[in-house]
Amino acid sequence: GRLEAAEHDVRVLRHDQIETGRHMGAVEDALADARLQLAQMRSSTSWRITAPVRAITRLLRRRPPTQVTVVTDDGDTPSATQRTDDR
Numbered sequence: 001g002r003l004e005a006a007e008h009d010v011r012v013l014r015h016d017q018i019e020t021g022r023h024m025g026a027v028e029d030a031l032a033d034a035r036l037q038l039a040q041m042r043s044s045t046s047w048r049i050t051a052p053v054r055a056i057t058r059l060l061r062r063r064p065p066t067q068v069t070v071v072t073d074d075g076d077t078p079s080a081t082q083r084t085d086d087r
Contacts, residue, residue: 041047
């Protein structure tokens with residue numbers, strides 16, 4: 001009855017614990033592999049050469065967008081339907 005059901009539950013929980021441990025080991029291995037790949041990428045020549053480009057890109061992304069105001073020869077700001085050139 002109740003004792004057998006409790007023993008069954010213990011066996012199931014132990015099995016689940018073993019499976020969880022195996023899964024955790026696989027996840028830890030995958031994490032270690034990813035960290036190794038990241039370290040190799042960051043130490044590569046191409047990563048070091050492109051560092052200035054990435055730094056400039058980060059700086060440009062942080063700046064607020066520049067607002068441009070177009071003024072016509074008569075000093076008015078044109079509407080969307082007005083032409084701003086003499087063509």
